[in-house]
Amino acid sequence: MRETGSKRTGNAVIATVTAVALCTGAWLLSSGTASHPPPQPSSAQAAPTRPQGPRPDPGTAPLPPSPPDRxxxxxxxxxxxxxxxxxxxQGSLDVPPSERKNLAGWYEAGTTPGERGTAxxxxxVDNKEGPAVFYELGALRKGRTIEVERRDGSVAVFTVDANEVYDAKDFPDEKVYGAASRPELRVITCGGKYSERTGYQGNVVVFAHLTAVR
Incomplete structure (x- = not known):
């Protein structure tokens, strides 16, 4: 794994085709049926189109950089x-080996989870054998937590703000990867419409921000 720090290039270098490689829908394609699709986020889990109520929770103070392990x-x-x-x-985010279904990855040239910015x-979502690590991601609801175990011994705890699904052709790069003034996290897998010819047509994206450190 490369060292993080001064060599990090930021998330802006990720191209518009980011994460499309996640979206083959290998299990559904190999089984010849779309009868077991993963859950997709409902409109109730989307971020509001206009700010409502008080300003967003500023969350917890940023942590120093440290690679995440879990x-x-x-x-x-x-x-x-x-x-x-x-x-x-091609400029898209690489993906973990598909044969290791309980393995996720983080963009190591960008922000480390818990650091100020967008990690x-x-x-x-699946491989040829069946559901993979983020098969249930579309079912994650606002207010739930995501824990990231970091190499410095700390655990960064994020609270989910929204869970949305986008067609690949309309993927909102700036919204997903843009700079943030507080420590934020995006968790991404494939989702959206499904085609037996090409697989999933988009991505599920969870938006969360740091709310605790253990």
């Missing part, structure tokens, strides 16, 4: 190691 999402049964991810030659975690 991600846990208790509400949907996720407890997985993390590997570092770079970019493909990125991604993983497969």
């Amino acid at each position: 991600v846990r999402i208790p509400a949907i049964g996720v407890d997985a190691p993390l590997m570092g991810l770079g970019l493909t030659r 990125i975690v991604a993983g497969h």
